[in-house]
Amino acid sequence: MKGQDPGTIAYPAHGNLYLNITNRCTCNCIFCIKNYGDGVYGYNLVLTREPRVSEVIEALGNYDLSGFNEVVFTGLGEPLTRLDDVLEITQWLKARGVLVRIDTIGHAKLQFPGRDVAHELAKAGVDEISISLNTHDEATYERLVQPRLYKNTYGSMKDFARDIVNEGIKLRFTVLDLPGVDIKQCRRISEDIGAEFKIRGYGGPAVSE
Numbered sequence: 678m679k680g681q682d683p684g685t686i687a688y689p690a691h692g693n694l695y696l697n698i699t700n701r702c703t704c705n706c707i708f709c710i711k712n713y714g715d716g717v718y719g720y721n722l723v724l725t726r727e728p729r730v731s732e733v734i735e736a737l738g739n740y741d742l743s744g745f746n747e748v749v750f751t752g753l754g755e756p757l758t759r760l761d762d763v764l765e766i767t768q769w770l771k772a773r774g775v776l777v778r779i780d781t782i783g784h785a786k787l788q789f790p791g792r793d794v795a796h797e798l799a800k801a802g803v804d805e806i807s808i809s810l811n812t813h814d815e816a817t818y819e820r821l822v823q824p825r826l827y828k829n830t831y832g833s834m835k836d837f838a839r840d841i842v843n844e845g846i847k848l849r850f851t852v853l854d855l856p857g858v859d860i861k862q863c864r865r866i867s868e869d870i871g872a873e874f875k876i877r878g879y880g881g882p883a884v885s886e
């Protein structure tokens with residue numbers, strides 16, 4: 678009998694190698710892939726269980742890492758939910774001269790109060806953080822991102838972004854061009870904080886304003 682697909686841990690695309698280490702998340706975005714699919718680029722990202730650090734490193738070992746632009750923590754969940762494991766894997770990658778990016782919703786200050794997450798990421802050698810800014814204001818954020826675990830996530834996310842810039846880590850904000858999102862204002866917020874700005878494509882079902 679064929680076993681259940683355990684889900685993909687590492688998958689190449691666009692010249693990068695992407696890591697999917699958790700399906701846990703602090704929110705329930707109405708545009709999340711998990712609402713209409715199980716992954717991207719034909720990879721199943723639904724994990725039957727979270728891989729141990731040793732299993733992530735084993736998955737990385739299947740690739741010639743020098744052939745990728747960067748290794749990116751992303752996937753179907755919030756990577757920083759596993760902060761200590763992200764730090765350990767990042768150190769392993771940096772010892773091999775690999776560029777490391779983390780795609781995050783940016784709620785780390787709420788997830789880990791009392792820890793200086795931006796500083797820890799800088800110390801581990803993270804090269805770039807990409808935060809999903811998503812919206813131009815809190816009300817729209819609450820409606821589209823639907824934070825599940827914490828209050829005041831929009832403000833905290835922007836504070837985390839400032840921490841990242843202060844630590845000297847390259848920062849990128851991303852938004853989806855969805856109804857009700859003021860892209861111009863998002864770009865202004867991004868410039869004020871000192872981030873690069875990227876508008877990402879959205880291929881899911883229609884989102885109403």
Ligand code: SF4
Binds near residue numbers: 782
């Ligand atoms: S932050 Fe990402 S993984 Fe989490 S619900 Fe939103 S889109 Fe999905």
